[in-house]
Amino acid sequence: MPNVTLTVDGTQVTVPKGTTVVEAAWKAGAFVPTLCHDPELSKPGACRICVVEVKGARNLVASCVTEAVEGMEVQTSTPAVIEARKTILELMLDNHPEDCLTCHQAGDCKLQDYAYFYNVKPGAFGGESHQYELEDDNLFIVRNMNKCILCGKCLRACEEKQGRAVIDFAYRGFKTKVTTALDQPLADSVCVSCGSCVAVCPTGALTEKAMLGKARKWEIEKIRTTCPFCGVGCNLDLNVKGGKILGATSNPASPTNGRDLCVKGRFGIDYVHSPKRLTKPLIKKNGAFVESSWDEALDLVATKLGEIKNKFGSDAIAALSSARCTNEDNYVMQKFVRAGIGTNNVDHCART
Amino acid sequence: MTNSFADYLNTDLFFVIGSNPTEAHPMAGAKIMSSLMNGTKLIVADPRRIELADKADIFLQLRPGTDIPLLNGLMHIIIKENLHDQKFIEERTEGIEDLKAAVEKFTPARVSEMTGVPENLLYDAARLYATTSKAMLCYTLGITEHICGVDNVMSVANLAMLTGHLGREGTGVNPQRGQNNVQGACDMGALPGDYPGYQKVVNPEVQAKFEKAWGVKLSNQPGLTIPDMMDAAVEGKLKAMYILGEDPVLTDPDANHIKKALQSMDFVVVQELFMSETAKFADVILPGASFTEKDGTFTSSERRVQRVRKAIEPIGDTRPDWWIVCEVAKRMGYPMAYAHPEEIFNELASLTPSYGGITYDRIEHCGLQWPCPTVDHPGTPILHTKAFARGKGLFKAIDHTPPAEMPDEEYPYLLSTGRILYHYNVTTRYSSALDAHRPEEAAMIHPADAVMLGVGTGDTVQVTSRRGSVKTKVAVTDKVQSGMIWMSFHYRETPTNELTVNAFDPISKTGEYKVAAVRIEKTSPM
Numbered sequence: 001m002p003n004v005t006l007t008v009d010g011t012q013v014t015v016p017k018g019t020t021v022v023e024a025a026w027k028a029g030a031f032v033p034t035l036c037h038d039p040e041l042s043k044p045g046a047c048r049i050c051v052v053e054v055k056g057a058r059n060l061v062a063s064c065v066t067e068a069v070e071g072m073e074v075q076t077s078t079p080a081v082i083e084a085r086k087t088i089l090e091l092m093l094d095n096h097p098e099d100c101l102t103c104h105q106a107g108d109c110k111l112q113d114y115a116y117f118y119n120v121k122p123g124a125f126g127g128e129s130h131q132y133e134l135e136d137d138n139l140f141i142v143r144n145m146n147k148c149i150l151c152g153k154c155l156r157a158c159e160e161k162q163g164r165a166v167i168d169f170a171y172r173g174f175k176t177k178v179t180t181a182l183d184q185p186l187a188d189s190v191c192v193s194c195g196s197c198v199a200v201c202p203t204g205a206l207t208e209k210a211m212l213g214k215a216r217k218w219e220i221e222k223i224r225t226t227c228p229f230c231g232v233g234c235n236l237d238l239n240v241k242g243g244k245i246l247g248a249t250s251n252p253a254s255p256t257n258g259r260d261l262c263v264k265g266r267f268g269i270d271y272v273h274s275p276k277r278l279t280k281p282l283i284k285k286n287g288a289f290v291e292s293s294w295d296e297a298l299d300l301v302a303t304k305l306g307e308i309k310n311k312f313g314s315d316a317i318a319a320l321s322s323a324r325c326t327n328e329d330n331y332v333m334q335k336f337v338r339a340g341i342g343t344n345n346v347d348h349c350a351r352t
Numbered sequence: 353m354t355n356s357f358a359d360y361l362n363t364d365l366f367f368v369i370g371s372n373p374t375e376a377h378p379m380a381g382a383k384i385m386s387s388l389m390n391g392t393k394l395i396v397a398d399p400r401r402i403e404l405a406d407k408a409d410i411f412l413q414l415r416p417g418t419d420i421p422l423l424n425g426l427m428h429i430i431i432k433e434n435l436h437d438q439k440f441i442e443e444r445t446e447g448i449e450d451l452k453a454a455v456e457k458f459t460p461a462r463v464s465e466m467t468g469v470p471e472n473l474l475y476d477a478a479r480l481y482a483t484t485s486k487a488m489l490c491y492t493l494g495i496t497e498h499i500c501g502v503d504n505v506m507s508v509a510n511l512a513m514l515t516g517h518l519g520r521e522g523t524g525v526n527p528q529r530g531q532n533n534v535q536g537a538c539d540m541g542a543l544p545g546d547y548p549g550y551q552k553v554v555n556p557e558v559q560a561k562f563e564k565a566w567g568v569k570l571s572n573q574p575g576l577t578i579p580d581m582m583d584a585a586v587e588g589k590l591k592a593m594y595i596l597g598e599d600p601v602l603t604d605p606d607a608n609h610i611k612k613a614l615q616s617m618d619f620v621v622v623q624e625l626f627m628s629e630t631a632k633f634a635d636v637i638l639p640g641a642s643f644t645e646k647d648g649t650f651t652s653s654e655r656r657v658q659r660v661r662k663a664i665e666p667i668g669d670t671r672p673d674w675w676i677v678c679e680v681a682k683r684m685g686y687p688m689a690y691a692h693p694e695e696i697f698n699e700l701a702s703l704t705p706s707y708g709g710i711t712y713d714r715i716e717h718c719g720l721q722w723p724c725p726t727v728d729h730p731g732t733p734i735l736h737t738k739a740f741a742r743g744k745g746l747f748k749a750i751d752h753t754p755p756a757e758m759p760d761e762e763y764p765y766l767l768s769t770g771r772i773l774y775h776y777n778v779t780t781r782y783s784s785a786l787d788a789h790r791p792e793e794a795a796m797i798h799p800a801d802a803v804m805l806g807v808g809t810g811d812t813v814q815v816t817s818r819r820g821s822v823k824t825k826v827a828v829t830d831k832v833q834s835g836m837i838w839m840s841f842h843y844r845e846t847p848t849n850e851l852t853v854n855a856f857d858p859i860s861k862t863g864e865y866k867v868a869a870v871r872i873e874k875t876s877p878m
């Protein structure tokens with residue numbers, strides 16, 4: 001692909017033709033904020049926080065929807081640019097609850113970050129603010145539309161990544177809101193609770209219900225793993241605090257699924273902490289299970305299998321391995337059956 | 353799968369048969385759904401009007417168990433209209449004459465009668481599939497879970513080869529694996545006839561290789577498949593079973609037969625996370641650690657070997673499954689000592705050619721798709737680009753095998769089973785949010801049948817087959833055909849597999865979950 005070379009804040013940068021100005025600017029090491037832009041979604045150029053100055057252009061340009069061209073001269077932080085960005089943030093904050101202290105998203109919120117960076121405080125215009133009710137009627141997602149900045153990433157993710165288009169902009173002007181058809185609760189809509197909308201939300205408007213109030217963002221350790229619920233093999237991040245899994249979030253670096261997951265992967269991992277987990281070896285005595293030590297249980301299994309092998313031969317023993325367990329578990333199981341017991345009687349429940 | 357999930361976005365046509373991806377493989381379904389928004393075409397063949405059927409350009413609502421007539425019928429039309437890929441057939445395949453002879457008698461009129469699909473839709477589907485350059489066939493258990501499952505799979509392969517729809521970007525045959533690590537469990541040799549990497553236990557060279565690696569004499573007798581194990585247990589020939597992480601009482605067909613098998617044995621060990629229906633029959637239960645509490649790897653449907661990482665310490669007094677099995681082996685006089693799963697992986701990679709080049713380091717970030725024989729091999733996103741495993745692809749002449757049991761006067765309804773979006777086999781029942789969302793079975797029946805039975809959505813019915821009887825709530829919907837009832841197998845309160853048939857494909861030994869005959873009666877609430 002042919003390249004183009006431009007300068008960003010005086011630094012030359014070469015990018016493939018078709019690259020947007022904002023991507024070229026980032027490549028050149030410049031800071032350009034974005035809210036509605038997302039590399040994986042279509043680009044509405046709506047929020048205009050990404051404006052920059054381009055030599056020869058009459059107005060500031062939205063860098064996320066402008067293509068970089070040969071010889072372009074871009075300035076990312078002139079007084080005019082900063083002024084424009086501040087105004088946009090002031091307008092957003094004017095109609096945004098001032099509750100960063102208790103907001104779940106604090107520490108991982110673009111609005112908060114940019115307000116801090118540009119030193120923008122709420123209340124500059126003293127305009128009207130929304131008083132929407134918290135929508136926590138469904139089991140998985142909490143929607144706080146007072147915190148919505150109308151970037152539209154959620155509805156683009158829903159349509160473009162999940163092929164659903166459950167939500168869209170409704171009403172006009174100040175009343176504009178992201179809703180389901182007929183503004184019904186998510187639980188009553190055709191929403192499949194995949195949470196892709198939550199994954200892209202830059203503010204605290206959409207959150208995972210199970211994680212709300214459980215940890216500050218910076219307390220969470222994320223451990224990447226592979227989903228255990230189907231053969232697609234999505235990757236996800238287990239969110240861990242204090243030795244407990246609070247939930248799962250998606251990881252943009254996942255090869256098959258990017259930031260998207262389905263309801264099971266995103267919201268079903270809590271089974272791990274179910275109080276119904278078996279936590280001790282159990283031995284059946286007189287028809288009832290009795291807790292035992294590992295040594296006692298393992299010795300009993302080894303002795304019994306040994307006796308049966310001696311009396312009836314290796315082929316009187318069989319094992320079922322598991323399509324839910326890891327490769328390592330399965331390898332060890334079949335090796336044990338073949339080499340340790342001496343039979344090929346090993347199979348697993350779902351051979352297809 | 354011959355292709356990767358990412359390749360789903362490169363195709364021009366999906367032909368989804370016997371698969372409900374938006375519920376069973378949701379992110380594969382999402383990729384299909386979003387590409388439809390960009391104009392990709394869709395053919396769906398399914399007895400149920402599944403979600404994708406409503407989005408399809410052509411929907412073939414066939415009678416359960418008539419996949420072979422349908423596929424043969426499509427091939428009949430393609431051959432008659434000269435739409436097959438002559439070049440591909442000549443260069444890459446053998447046996448075309450056998451196929452032509454076999455599909456000759458599957459005329460559109462006859463196929464329409466057998467499958468219930470109107471003739472014009474057969475023509476439309478055959479033409480669209482054959483003439484679209486990039487077409488992707490996707491199937492799952494709706495194809496394999498029949499007594500003729502292997503024949504069904506071969507018919508799908510026949511259709512793809514006939515039209516040259518294999519081995520290219522955006523073009524292939526993609527069976528999506530049901531459980532998360534079915535692919536890996538098969539790759540690892542959890543199969544009675546295969547060592548890891550599908551190396552056959554009857555092959556003396558292979559046997560010698562593993563005897564050398566494992567330091568013991570090994571048996572060259574293929575072992576028993578699960579159905580044969582259960583039969584042998586009932587007959588008293590199999591005395592003990594060690595069950596790791598599966599719940600055959602709930603998930604295998606003909607549950608009462610499985611229970612009898614478990615009761616007949618002298619000793620049953622179950623290694624599990626929860627007190628499953630199967631665990632109740634155990635003499636000893638060993639509590640395993642969940643996938644969040646251990647390191648390891650899973651292999652996805654697209655043959656991608658990916659890391660599973662320990663995030664928390666094992667809950668309570670649980671232990672990783674590999675550790676428990678090694679301890680039992682050691683106590684039986686066969687030491688298997690590994691300090692970490694990575695050591696196990698390195699050993700299995702050294703013995704499994706397709707995994708030979710994979711290491712934990714290489715899959716740290718995004719996994720690798722096997723075959724990956726050497727450390728400098730980049731992995732294989734698309735299979736069969738130049739040749740099939742056996743060289744030339746072989747067309748197989750396949751005839752129709754009707755299901756083992758069909759509705760009759762006494763059992764007039766046809767039961768079919770499957771998986772729903774909100775649950776995965778059984779573990780998801782322990783997720784409080786998922787279970788609250790879908791706490792109980794809602795068997796699907798057609799409005800006309802509902803009127804006959806005098807029931808409405810939310811009412812309870814007794815469903816009875818020759819093998820068992822269960823209670824379930826019903827949901828009345830025209831997504832199923834009249835004369836049919838569809839149930840999932842996630843609920844111990846409604847153990848659907850007490851009803852299913854104890855009949856298996858003769859080669860794969862996969863159970864016929866998709867067709868059984870049942871009687872339905874209205875009953876008092878559960």
Ligand code: SF4
Pocket residue numbers: 154157158162164165166167190191192193194195196197198
């Ligand atoms: S959860 Fe998924 S389906 Fe529901 S609104 Fe969000 S993106 Fe759309």
Ligand code: SF4
Pocket residue numbers: 227228229230231232233234257261262263264265266377378379380
């Ligand atoms: S997140 Fe959903 S689609 Fe992805 S692997 Fe898990 S169960 Fe499958």
